[in-house]
Amino acid sequence: MTTTTTVRSAARVTDAVKVYGTGDTGVRALDGVSVDFPAGRFTAIMGPSGSGKSTLMHCAAGLDTLTSGTAHIGDTALGALDDRRLTLLRRDRVGFVFQAFNLVPTLTVEENITLPLDLAGGKGDREWIDALVDVVGLRDRLHHRPSELSGGQQQRVAVARAFAGRPDVVFADEPTGNLDSRSGGEVLGLLGRAVRQTSRTVVMVTHDPVAAAHADEVVFLADGRLVDRMTAPTADKVLDRMKALDTTAPLGGPS
Numbered sequence: 001m002t003t004t005t006t007v008r009s010a011a012r013v014t015d016a017v018k019v020y021g022t023g024d025t026g027v028r029a030l031d032g033v034s035v036d037f038p039a040g041r042f043t044a045i046m047g048p049s050g051s052g053k054s055t056l057m058h059c060a061a062g063l064d065t066l067t068s069g070t071a072h073i074g075d076t077a078l079g080a081l082d083d084r085r086l087t088l089l090r091r092d093r094v095g096f097v098f099q100a101f102n103l104v105p106t107l108t109v110e111e112n113i114t115l116p117l118d119l120a121g122g123k124g125d126r127e128w129i130d131a132l133v134d135v136v137g138l139r140d141r142l143h144h145r146p147s148e149l150s151g152g153q154q155q156r157v158a159v160a161r162a163f164a165g166r167p168d169v170v171f172a173d174e175p176t177g178n179l180d181s182r183s184g185g186e187v188l189g190l191l192g193r194a195v196r197q198t199s200r201t202v203v204m205v206t207h208d209p210v211a212a213a214h215a216d217e218v219v220f221l222a223d224g225r226l227v228d229r230m231t232a233p234t235a236d237k238v239l240d241r242m243k244a245l246d247t248t249a250p251l252g253g254p255s
């Protein structure tokens with residue numbers, strides 16, 4: 001795929017097809033999606049339930065494999081990697097935030113944040129971790145356990161952990177799905193700040209137009225196809241687009 005933009009892509013999929021199962025019971029979750037996620041930007045993936053958002057994220061992040069098509073993180077083709085190299089790539093170059101915070105209950109906030117670095121056997125970059133702690137506003141909670149934090153605070157720990165290893169790209173699947181609107185807003189503001197202040201890349205799956213409005217750009221999926229992209233999104237514009245998606249067939253074709 002050629003592209004006219006000069007922005008480097010942090011992650012991309014080309015002609016991505018994902019079929020779950022086989023034969024009559026097979027589900028075509030991705031039906032030929034080509035999309036790039038530009039470096040240094042915050043991109044949201046939206047679409048109706050079952051449109052393939054999580055599948056796209058999992059395949060782009062190397063958590064799952066495509067049936068056909070290619071997925072790249074930076075210049076690395078994921079399909080060319082064996083399991084060991086894929087595991088290393090996920091550990092060293094990708095961060096994850098999920099709806100369930102997935103913190104280790106026996107570790108402190110600080111230990112949870114540096115866990116990926118400890119697992120990688122490196123000491124990490126102390127200044128970077130320090131700056132992250134301030135970005136997520138957890139300075140006074142570093143020695144607490146997750147159970148002593150609110151849901152919003154726990155998700156902020158998960159966000160800091162995702163960025164700890166300076167990954168090329170952080171993927172988040174419904175990161176505010178378990179939070180009330182105020183805590184959710186804080187986590188979204190934080191993701192946006194992490195992108196703008198530290199030049200990182202975030203790709204976030206959400207079904208919430210208010211959440212999507214925090215992104216620089218929104219890509220829309222319907223029935224496993226990319227149907228639209230929107231820059232400078234507002235919650236109202238995203239909501240209008242979603243309403244239209246629920247009633248019209250996907251446009252298909254190249255984006």
Ligand SMILES: Nc1ncnc2c1ncn2[C@@H]1O[C@H](COP(=O)(O)OP(=O)(O)OP(=O)(O)O)[C@@H](O)[C@H]1O
Nearest residue numbers: 020021027029048049050051052053054055056207
């Ligand atoms: N492991 C699986 N096995 C079989 N089918 C699956 C599997 N995972 C997803 N699917 C199907 O693939 C399609 C896309 O699912 P996906 O989870 O990507 O949708 P989504 O857009 O993330 O939806 P939601 O907003 O509800 O989370 C759906 O029809 C779903 O039922």
Ligand SMILES: [Mg+2]
Nearest residue numbers: 053054055205
């Ligand atoms: Mg999903």
